[in-house]
Amino acid sequence: MRWSEAFIPTLRDAPADAEAVSHVLLVRGGFIRQVAAGSYTILPLGQRVRLKVAGIIREEMNAIGGQEMMPPTLHPAEIWRKSGRYxxxxxxxxxxxxxxGADLVLGMTEEELFxxxxxxxxxxxDLPQIWYQMHTKFRDEPRPKSGLLRVREFTMKDSYTLDIDRAGLDAGFEKHRGAYQRIFSRMGLDAVGVEASSGAMGGSESVEFMxxxxxxxDWIVTCANCDYRANVERATSAVAAVEDGEREDLGRFPTPGLRTIRALAAAHPEIAAPDRQIKTLxxxxxxxxxxxxxxxxxxxxEQKLLDATVAVEARAATPEEIRALLGADPGSLGAVSVDGVKIVADEALRGRFNLVTGANEDDWHRSGVDVERDIRVSQWADLREVTSGEPCPLCGGALDLWKGIEVGHIxxxxxxxxxxxxxxxxxxxxxxxPIIMGSYGIGVERGMAAVVESSHDEKGIVWPVSVAPYETVITVVRADDPATVEAAERLYAELGDSAIEVLFDDRVERPGVKFADAELIGIPYRVTVGPKGVEKGVVELTTRDGLITEEMPLGDVVGYLLERVTGQRFGI
RNA sequence: CGGGACGUGGCGCAGUUUGGUAGCGCGCAGCGUUCGGGACGCUGAGGUCGUGGGUUCGAAUCCCGCCGUCCCGACCA
Incomplete structure (x- = not known):
C-alpha cells in the first residue's frame, strides 16, 4: 500500500476525551474513530490489526478441534426468557x-443459541463437540470507557464445549486454557490465568486471563513465591489467628460519639483493637x-457475598433502612441477639470471643461477645477482601495486588x-x-487495546509482527529525488513479491513527519531510503521496538526482512 | 444510576466572570523557498458557538429545559 493513497488520519494532538494510553494512541494513529459512547468505527489500519487477531484466534480454536459457525446476533426474546437471562x-x-410487535434482543453471548x-x-x-463463532456482541454498558477496552458493540469469539460427562468438560476446559495461553502469547500479551468468580454466567469454575x-x-492477587493467582473477587489469604484471652461475660459500655472502628479502638485500646471488633454491615x-x-x-x-448467598444484586442499606431494622445508626450496630434476619459471617470470626461490637443503641457498644454463643449466624462464608502483602493461602509468601485487563474468560x-x-x-x-457445557470468550478489540496498553513507548505504538497492520514501512526521505524514489520503488516491489506486508511512505513530506508517523502507528520494521545511502548502495533498517538502526546494502534488505519477519509472524 | 467535569471550524484551545455579532495554534488548499527527526513566508477555504426555549435593542456570554461526551464509584470479553 502506498501511504499517499491510504486513509491513515494521524493526529498530532491527543483527543481531549481520551485517557487510557491505548485510546489515545489508537485514535492518534488513525486506527479508530469514536461515533458515540462505546461505539467506534475501526479504520483501515485498525481493521488490519483486528483481522490478524481474529486470525490467530481462529487458528488456535481450529487447532483444538473447534468448528466455527455463525448464529444470528438478533435473537427472539423468547429464548432469553426461557434461560432466565432476559x-x-x-x-x-x-x-x-x-x-x-414481537420482542427481540441483540445477543450478548450465545449460550441460548448454541x-x-x-x-x-x-x-x-455425537460428543464431544467444540463449537464457536466470532462476531458482534451488544451490551448496553452502564459506562463505556477507555476507548476499545469497554464498548457497547464488539467482536467476541465465544466457544462452547458439549460433553457427556464431567471428565469431558474438564478436558475441553483444559484444551481451551492451553489455546488461550497460545493465543495471547502469539499476540504478544503476557496474560495470566487467574481463579475467578463466574458472576452472572453461572457455573462452577472459571478462569480469567488478565x-x-x-x-x-480488575484487581488481581498473585503470590511472588508460588503460582497462586486469583481475582480479588475470589482471592483468599492466610490470616494470622488473634489471641482472645480469657472468655468473659457479655457486657455493655458507653461510647459517646465513637462511630468508627478506628475511633473506638483509639478510645479503648485494651479491649477494642480493630481485630477484636466485629464490623456489622x-x-x-x-x-x-x-x-x-x-x-x-x-x-x-461484595462479589464474594453474592457468590456465597447465590444472590444477583447487592447494595448497602441506606441509613434509614438500617435504623428501621436495628434501631440505631451505623457506628453502633451489632448482631448480638438479633433474630429473624439472615446473618452471614466471615470465616475469620469463627470461634472468636471477647469481642466488641455495637449494641444497636446509639453511643453504646457490647463487650465480651462470643460469636458462636451470642450471635445467631445463619451462614459462614469467606467474605473478606484480600489486601496487598498478606500471606499466600498456599505457601505463606507475600501476596501482590495488581490491576489487570480481562482479555479472556473460560x-x-x-x-x-x-x-x-x-x-x-x-x-x-x-x-x-443433559449435555454438560463449557463456555469460553475472548474480546477481539479489547485484545487489540490490551496489546497497545502493554506495548508502546513515548513515540507511539510498538506492534508485535504477529498483529501489526503492516510488517514494514519504507520511508522515502526525499520523495523528489528521482534516484532515491527509483530505488525505493524497486524495494517496494521486491518486498511485495516476497509477500512481506509493506507500507510505502511515498508522501511528499519532510522526513521528520514521516519518521514520527511511522513510529506512532508502530510498524515493526522501517527501511529508510535516502539520497546519501542510495549513492553508496545502502539503506537503514530500524526496529520499532527499541528503535535500533543498522545500515545494510540495498540488496540484502529483502532477504534480511524475510528471515526476521517470517520468524516472528506466528508470534511467541 | 449516584458524584464530578465539559460541549466554540478536522484536532487542541482562548473568549463566558463584566452581553456589542467569533479568535489562536496545528491541520487543510494554492504559490514560493526549504528537506535525514513534526520547516518558513505569502495568500486562502472552513464555524447553526451541542440543542430548544426565555430575558434583552442586541446572547458563545445571563436564565430554564433537553441532548451528548469524559472521569470517579456499582457491572463485564
Missing part, C-alpha cells in the same frame, strides 16, 4: 421490537435485608442451559443425560 441481564441487554443448535444431538457418539495494566478494571441481597459480619480490620468483597458452565432447553443425549446404556 430478566437477569437487566438493562445490559439491548431489547427491541419488530414490525409485528443450546438450541445442540438439540440436534442425540447420542453420546494482562497487567493501569487501565485495567447491613446489605440488601435481591431485596432481602441481611447482616454481614466481618472482623473490624477487614473489608467486604467457564465450566454445567447443565444449566442444556436442562432448560432440553438438550439430552443417550449414553451407551440408553439413559438420557
Amino acid at each position: 430478566e437477569l441481564m437487566g438493562e445490559n441487554l439491548f431489547r427491541l421490537e419488530d414490525r409485528k 443450546a438450541l443448535t445442540a438439540l440436534e444431538l442425540s447420542s453420546y457418539r 494482562v497487567r495494566s493501569e487501565a485495567g478494571e 447491613v446489605y440488601l441481597l435481591d431485596g432481602e435485608q441481611v447482616l454481614v459480619l466481618l472482623r473490624g480490620d477487614h473489608n467486604l468483597q 467457564f465450566k458452565l454445567g447443565t444449566k442451559y442444556s436442562e432448560t432447553f432440553g438438550v439430552y443425549v443417550q449414553d451407551e446404556k440408553g439413559e438420557s443425560h
Whole structure:
C-alpha cells in the first residue's frame, strides 16, 4: 500500500476525551474513530490489526478441534426468557421490537443459541463437540470507557464445549486454557490465568486471563513465591489467628460519639483493637435485608457475598433502612441477639470471643461477645477482601495486588442451559443425560487495546509482527529525488513479491513527519531510503521496538526482512 | 444510576466572570523557498458557538429545559 493513497488520519494532538494510553494512541494513529459512547468505527489500519487477531484466534480454536459457525446476533426474546437471562441481564441487554410487535434482543453471548443448535444431538457418539463463532456482541454498558477496552458493540469469539460427562468438560476446559495461553502469547500479551468468580454466567469454575495494566478494571492477587493467582473477587489469604484471652461475660459500655472502628479502638485500646471488633454491615441481597459480619480490620468483597448467598444484586442499606431494622445508626450496630434476619459471617470470626461490637443503641457498644454463643449466624462464608502483602493461602509468601485487563474468560458452565432447553443425549446404556457445557470468550478489540496498553513507548505504538497492520514501512526521505524514489520503488516491489506486508511512505513530506508517523502507528520494521545511502548502495533498517538502526546494502534488505519477519509472524 | 467535569471550524484551545455579532495554534488548499527527526513566508477555504426555549435593542456570554461526551464509584470479553 502506498501511504499517499491510504486513509491513515494521524493526529498530532491527543483527543481531549481520551485517557487510557491505548485510546489515545489508537485514535492518534488513525486506527479508530469514536461515533458515540462505546461505539467506534475501526479504520483501515485498525481493521488490519483486528483481522490478524481474529486470525490467530481462529487458528488456535481450529487447532483444538473447534468448528466455527455463525448464529444470528438478533435473537427472539423468547429464548432469553426461557434461560432466565432476559430478566437477569437487566438493562445490559439491548431489547427491541419488530414490525409485528414481537420482542427481540441483540445477543450478548450465545449460550441460548448454541443450546438450541445442540438439540440436534442425540447420542453420546455425537460428543464431544467444540463449537464457536466470532462476531458482534451488544451490551448496553452502564459506562463505556477507555476507548476499545469497554464498548457497547464488539467482536467476541465465544466457544462452547458439549460433553457427556464431567471428565469431558474438564478436558475441553483444559484444551481451551492451553489455546488461550497460545493465543495471547502469539499476540504478544503476557496474560495470566487467574481463579475467578463466574458472576452472572453461572457455573462452577472459571478462569480469567488478565494482562497487567493501569487501565485495567480488575484487581488481581498473585503470590511472588508460588503460582497462586486469583481475582480479588475470589482471592483468599492466610490470616494470622488473634489471641482472645480469657472468655468473659457479655457486657455493655458507653461510647459517646465513637462511630468508627478506628475511633473506638483509639478510645479503648485494651479491649477494642480493630481485630477484636466485629464490623456489622447491613446489605440488601435481591431485596432481602441481611447482616454481614466481618472482623473490624477487614473489608467486604461484595462479589464474594453474592457468590456465597447465590444472590444477583447487592447494595448497602441506606441509613434509614438500617435504623428501621436495628434501631440505631451505623457506628453502633451489632448482631448480638438479633433474630429473624439472615446473618452471614466471615470465616475469620469463627470461634472468636471477647469481642466488641455495637449494641444497636446509639453511643453504646457490647463487650465480651462470643460469636458462636451470642450471635445467631445463619451462614459462614469467606467474605473478606484480600489486601496487598498478606500471606499466600498456599505457601505463606507475600501476596501482590495488581490491576489487570480481562482479555479472556473460560467457564465450566454445567447443565444449566442444556436442562432448560432440553438438550439430552443417550449414553451407551440408553439413559438420557443433559449435555454438560463449557463456555469460553475472548474480546477481539479489547485484545487489540490490551496489546497497545502493554506495548508502546513515548513515540507511539510498538506492534508485535504477529498483529501489526503492516510488517514494514519504507520511508522515502526525499520523495523528489528521482534516484532515491527509483530505488525505493524497486524495494517496494521486491518486498511485495516476497509477500512481506509493506507500507510505502511515498508522501511528499519532510522526513521528520514521516519518521514520527511511522513510529506512532508502530510498524515493526522501517527501511529508510535516502539520497546519501542510495549513492553508496545502502539503506537503514530500524526496529520499532527499541528503535535500533543498522545500515545494510540495498540488496540484502529483502532477504534480511524475510528471515526476521517470517520468524516472528506466528508470534511467541 | 449516584458524584464530578465539559460541549466554540478536522484536532487542541482562548473568549463566558463584566452581553456589542467569533479568535489562536496545528491541520487543510494554492504559490514560493526549504528537506535525514513534526520547516518558513505569502495568500486562502472552513464555524447553526451541542440543542430548544426565555430575558434583552442586541446572547458563545445571563436564565430554564433537553441532548451528548469524559472521569470517579456499582457491572463485564
